[in-house]
Amino acid sequence: MVVHQAILPLRMRKPATLLGGGQVETLGQIVLDQSIDVAIVDSQLSPVQQRNLERAWNCKVIDRTALILDIFGERAVTREGTLQVELAHLAYQRSRLVRSWTHLERQRGGFGFLGGPGETQIEADRRLIDERLVRLKKELQQVRRTRGLHRSARKRVPFPVVALVGYTNAGKSTLFNALTGSAVVARDQLFATLDPTMRGLRLPSGRRAILSDTVGFISELPHELVEAFRATLEEVSEADIILHVRDAAHPDTVSQHADVIGVLTGMERDGALDENWRSRTIEVMNKADLMGGVDGVPARAGAIAVSSITGEGLNILAAAIDRKIAERMETADYSIEPSDGARLAWLYEHGEVVARRDEPEAVHVTVRLLPADRARFESPS
Numbered sequence: 001m002v003v004h005q006a007i008l009p010l011r012m013r014k015p016a017t018l019l020g021g022g023q024v025e026t027l028g029q030i031v032l033d034q035s036i037d038v039a040i041v042d043s044q045l046s047p048v049q050q051r052n053l054e055r056a057w058n059c060k061v062i063d064r065t066a067l068i069l070d071i072f073g074e075r076a077v078t079r080e081g082t083l084q085v086e087l088a089h090l091a092y093q094r095s096r097l098v099r100s101w102t103h104l105e106r107q108r109g110g111f112g113f114l115g116g117p118g119e120t121q122i123e124a125d126r127r128l129i130d131e132r133l134v135r136l137k138k139e140l141q142q143v144r145r146t147r148g149l150h151r152s153a154r155k156r157v158p159f160p161v162v163a164l165v166g167y168t169n170a171g172k173s174t175l176f177n178a179l180t181g182s183a184v185v186a187r188d189q190l191f192a193t194l195d196p197t198m199r200g201l202r203l204p205s206g207r208r209a210i211l212s213d214t215v216g217f218i219s220e221l222p223h224e225l226v227e228a229f230r231a232t233l234e235e236v237s238e239a240d241i242i243l244h245v246r247d248a249a250h251p252d253t254v255s256q257h258a259d260v261i262g263v264l265t266g267m268e269r270d271g272a273l274d275e276n277w278r279s280r281t282i283e284v285m286n287k288a289d290l291m292g293g294v295d296g297v298p299a300r301a302g303a304i305a306v307s308s309i310t311g312e313g314l315n316i317l318a319a320a321i322d323r324k325i326a327e328r329m330e331t332a333d334y335s336i337e338p339s340d341g342a343r344l345a346w347l348y349e350h351g352e353v354v355a356r357r358d359e360p361e362a363v364h365v366t367v368r369l370l371p372a373d374r375a376r377f378e379s380p381s
């Protein structure tokens with residue numbers, strides 16, 4: 001339960017406490033008067049700042065990174081999710097092991113005749129964390145290889161992948177359930193989804209697609225989390241269509257939009273996302289039911305207003321996904337031997353045959369295919 005909150009202006013960030021002396025003293029009195037057990041600072045604290053604030057306020061102090069890590073720890077369910085959370089936790093804890101923590105300065109004895117100072121507690125703890133980090137990274141690598149195998153299997157029986165991205169609590173999982181008829185956990189809370197979830201989606205044209213729900217973004221995402229959860233964003237980089245889901249009713253929807261675009265742009269800079277991702281992105285203004293319906297959502301060029309709760313606008317969104325997939329398809333002509341029914345059936349299953357002419361020596365077809373499907377069909381293997 002939150003018993004007190006305050007927004008504090010900073011003229012400059014104090015190296016020792018982040019906050020000014022008067023602010024520290026005032027908040028210390030509030031902590032004392034209201035018997036506060038935990039103080040959360042919505043900023044990144046250095047180990048020294050955290051230690052000094054805990055001494056000044058005589059209570060536990062955690063920063064933005066620690067809070068997000070704690071929330072992630074509660075939400076993680078799958079093996080990959082728990083591994084990623086632990087990896088991020090250990091990376092964060094290792095950064096806390098500095099000389100400011102004097103209780104870690106105890107030395108262990110040296111080894112017999114070698115003499116000299118032994119291993120300090122801080123060195124031992126850092127070594128143990130490093131060893132655990134190495135093991136975790138190996139386990140995560142194995143999980144990612146397994147995910148890569150699953151992705152390769154999907155490519156052999158390919159359907160377009162549609163990935164949901166957006167700020168945390170924008171309603172992605174609720175939209176996911178509404179579009180697919182699934183029952184993925186959807187709650188009004190931060191980071192309810194930590195692990196990518198996939199379900200089949202039938203579009204108005206009859207075309208089938210795969211819808212992928214991903215972890216929500218947040219502003220000023222700590223470096224430890226960006227690195228640890230990069231694997232969950234792989235589905236975005238592999239997606240044919242990206243649905244950027246926004247909470248249209250949120251007062252900070254504009255800044256949340258900027259944060260999500262910032263993460264995607266960073267992925268582009270890192271080479272994890274191709275430069276054409278914007279052209280295959282559809283902006284979805286969700287939670288229209290909180291604004292009186294889709295007509296109450298301010299018009300935005302190219303954006304589609306929906307309510308995942310009432311279902312209003314979902315048919316328009318499904319049609320837009322259909323069109324966006326069709327835009328990416330290429331038209332090709334093939335001549336197939338009449339006896340090669342398997343190749344002809346493959347074209348019907350994975351593309352849209354728009355013209356066909358049967359002759360004794362060959363079947364001539366004009367078909368529309370996604371670039372990946374065309375390359376697969378035309379490859380010698």
